[in-house]
Amino acid sequence: MEITKLNISLVESNVVEVFQYVAVVIQHKKRYFYCVDNTILKITESEYNFVTANPYLYYFSTALKLHFLVQEKIRKHSKKSTNMLSFIYNLISSLNL
Secondary structure, X not given: OEXXXXXXXXXXXXXXHHHOEEEEEEEEOOEEEEEEOOEEEEEXXXXXXXXXXXXXXXXXXXXXXXXXXHHHHHHHHHHHHHHHHHHHHHHHHHHOO
């Protein structure tokens, strides 16, 4: 197993630091993963190679593509959590407890 820490950032350094973070790529046998905080994506070997060689966010970069995929996964998970909380709240409200 090979684990590599990447410093993901924008090409231009004068932009807000919110776009600077640490990601981890993992290679285990013929499987590849991209991890940011608690979010893990399965990626291809070519995505692994590209993002490892070039961890910068700019048009058409693999790092930017993976950045958007991580953000989308976080939004979907957040939306599901919000929907479940709303469901539970509405259920409890309807029971007049």
